[in-house]
Amino acid sequence: MPPVDVSPPSGTRDLFPADVLLRRRTFATVQDAFERHGFEPLDTPAFERLEVLTGKYGEEGEQLIFRILRRGEHAASGEADLALRYDLTVPLARVVARYGSQLPQPFKRYQIASVWRADRPGRGRFREFTQCDIDIAGGDTLVADATVILAVVDALAALGLDGVTVHLNDRDALHGLVAAYGIPEALGASALTALDKLAKVGADGVAAELRERGVAAGAVDALHADLSAADPTAALVARIGTDARGRTGLERIAALQALLPDTGAARVVHDPVLARGLGYYTGPVFECTHPALDASIAAGGRYDGLIGMFGDEPVPAVGGSLGLERILLILAEQQGQEAGGQGPGPDVLATVLDPDDAADVLAVAAGLRAAGVSVDVYAGGGRMKKQLRHADRRGARFALVRGADERATGSVTLKELATGEQTTLPEDAAARFLRDRLGRADGAGADADGTTSETA
């Protein structure tokens, strides 16, 4: 066999215990927060019929879809009939079209799942990554918009990411801005892209880019003056208010702000230059930033046009998405965790020095497990030194020795690996000793279904 490249495919990762456990904890925290707000979990297949995905992501996105070859007699055709899901929104739209009135109305679902995009891989940019979406399909009141924002903020706070700023804007207010400064509609999207960079490049930078993009000098000067004002938001808002559609947007923003109770977890601000996916969103939009970062960690808005794409009727919808991969990087850094690192390790590594000891060691291990202690029985054979090195490598808290001497006296020897402290004690006292040293409440042991709350 010729040598095979055994690294994970470009843009994908092998996830080791520390990664998997961090992800699992993080997902569980987010799920809890979403469920507290009445969102329900949904899962959809990893792949969809090709025609479900095509024509949904623009020309650029279309290139990034992983297509799956037809099988059997059609394999030779080189044609694809399926494709890996590219996001979680199109699958939601398909589910809404498929199950319709069988779903609760409104349908509040969340989905935390892998998506695949054949993007050029880079630092923090993967071809397989986890998306985390909540959406309310069929919710046409501002309560829906507020609920999505509150659930997102709650999830971030539950992850320890408080001090978040929620930047609010509205599609109509953006339209009003373009009109109020006399920018031609054809240049609107381009101008908003430039304006969205205000925080990064400042008023001068925005003005330069607006000129480059062909916006007339008068409009650029007026915008530059307002962006340079003592209170740029107030200056922009005053101007937007001169346009009827702009006023509609401003009123909606104010109404939405009034619905967001101050839970202390986030500050909500109106950001009149926030411009997210103009062709996508139809009403309020939001973006969450965190002081520790110069990028958004969550975003969303109302997109009434999309969820109904597979049906006959439009479906009002509002959604939000957590930037989970970015958040996981922050959390891993906070915990000083290295990529590819090991998990917390078992409570006990039980050594087996002589094959004749094995049955007895396995029985002792079974007893400890029943008391809620995790025990890894060494399966590699070899000398004590090698087995203790393995216990260290695995991050075990204790090594257990149960040789002929211990068996004869009905005892076990426990070595705490961090301190080297060694204790020989009666076999039936080992579980209590370990639970005590491991800081577990005593007396609990295994509960009825054989699991223990401590190892959960």
Next chain:
Amino acid sequence: MPPVDVSPPSGTRDLFPADVLLRRRTFATVQDAFERHGFEPLDTPAFERLEVLTGKYGEEGEQLIFRILRRGEHAASGEADLALRYDLTVPLARVVARYGSQLPQPFKRYQIASVWRADRPGRGRFREFTQCDIDIAGGDTLVADATVILAVVDALAALGLDGVTVHLNDRDALHGLVAAYGIPEALGASALTALDKLAKVGADGVAAELRERGVAAGAVDALHADLSAADPTAALVARIGTDARGRTGLERIAALQALLPDTGAARVVHDPVLARGLGYYTGPVFECTHPALDASIAAGGRYDGLIGMFGDEPVPAVGGSLGLERILLILAEQQGQEAGGQGPGPDVLATVLDPDDAADVLAVAAGLRAAGVSVDVYAGGGRMKKQLRHADRRGARFALVRGADERATGSVTLKELATGEQTTLPEDAAARFLRDRLGRADGAGADADGTTSETA
């Protein structure tokens, strides 16, 4: 746009809340059991380089691999360069080859993840399904074999599937059986396939099939006599013991049985006709059956040849696999759960009768959530009757009304949906009342990180 087929692709499923939550609980229980035995989680990409998967599953399996088309300028070639993972064993072999000595030795990992096979879909047979594997790579002692079996049995017991029978056999004992009855080696695998059906078709059925498969009359008669004996196992074992390699296998089975402490969760029996994947396993093999079923719910064995396939050196390995999809069907039936059913629903559905009430209702909801009560604020608008119907549909325990009257008197009205009982009480007493009625320990409220143990 022409109408698009919005059902999930053939052989795949949309999973609704009740399914997702059952899966999540089941996976967590299994993970706990595996971790108590010192296994660590690993996750690998959904797809692998095509050459990693090809040549591993035989001609038949090869046809079932989902291949992914090359992208960009190569898209038109119709060639594949990636493929969806077909099992979790080949990815493990790749990981062992890739990270080698950076991994603990032995490397005990589990993986619960989707795999994809382009099989003909059928009842309970899917093209996307979850596999659940534990393996010990680099463990060459019988402690490794015992550990895999103990962890599997523990996981089944933790799921409430006790009363399991573990059927044990060994590759060398099977070889000895074939030799001892004078069956030519070329017919060995075929004869063992027939023998494996003993429980289903009886001694006569096995004899007929052996004859059909070309086994000589003398061997068939001898086997038929032993299979019809009062204790067929004893009769077969006596005969297997006449062959040297057969004796080696029998001794290994006895040694392994001696390592399996009686935890009360399972009965371990030697099953001399159990024949699992002869070309795959190299030592002990096992299969777990449950009285409620006529099929295996877990299986595994030692397969020393495979994990080293991508490296220069052989890697001893032993593994086990839970039939999770089958187990999930049993658990769902036990719980009287319908496929596509809803989840447990929120504790409270908060009604919003007048848009002017919304800010106040959202604030009340936020307060209840902080006390560990899940609250779904109705986002659809409309009359009370419609909102209460939705509360029923969602399986909410209580509906909350907070209109102008309640606001004026600082109270909330709570309606228990099952009984219709309606209670109006001071706003600050609502959380305690709900926690009491929901059967939650009092006084806890939200803990430091904003989650509550009750909703976890």
